[in-house]
Amino acid sequence: MSFKFEKLIIWQKSMDFGESIFQLTLQFPKDEAFNLTSQIRRASDSVALNISEGCILQSKLEFRKFLGYSIRSLAEAVTCLYKAKNRNYISEEDFNKLYNESYNLMNQIIAFRNQIKE
Structure with missing residues (x-):
């Protein structure tokens, strides 16, 4: 037995x-705990949370809307990654890895959303 969203690759x-x-934010400075650390964690967690929320007992139109929220949360997380890189909290290598991961995930969510017909 499983929830429908658990089967979704996205x-x-x-x-x-x-x-x-x-894991990356564990190395952020303690004085960022209530700022950038909190913001990027909430944004990145929101991607999966919106996919699961939109998948359960929603119309196709509502599901598409929640997938849009996931995409926006990814954009927010990427902006936080830029902030972390600019403040020298993360390496260029870590930035590039997570940037590419988020870009690929965004494209997969968009492609999935485009398959959902109203």
């Missing part, structure tokens, strides 16, 4: 993305 990848961000 949900699985977004869960992995959120965990990668969490």
Whole structure:
């Protein structure tokens, strides 16, 4: 027995993305705990949360809307990655890895959303 969203690759990848961000933020300065650390964690977690919420008992139109929220959350997480890189909290290598991961995930969510007909 499982929830429908657990079978979605975009949900699985977004869960992995959120965990990668969490691990990365463990090295952020303590004075960022209530600012950038909190913001990027919430944004990255929101990607999977919106996919799962939109998938359960929603119309196709509503599901598409929640997938849009996931895409926006990814954009927010990427902006936070830029902030972290600019503040020298993360390496260029870590930035590039997570940037590419988020870009690929965004394209997968968009492609999935485009398959959902109203």
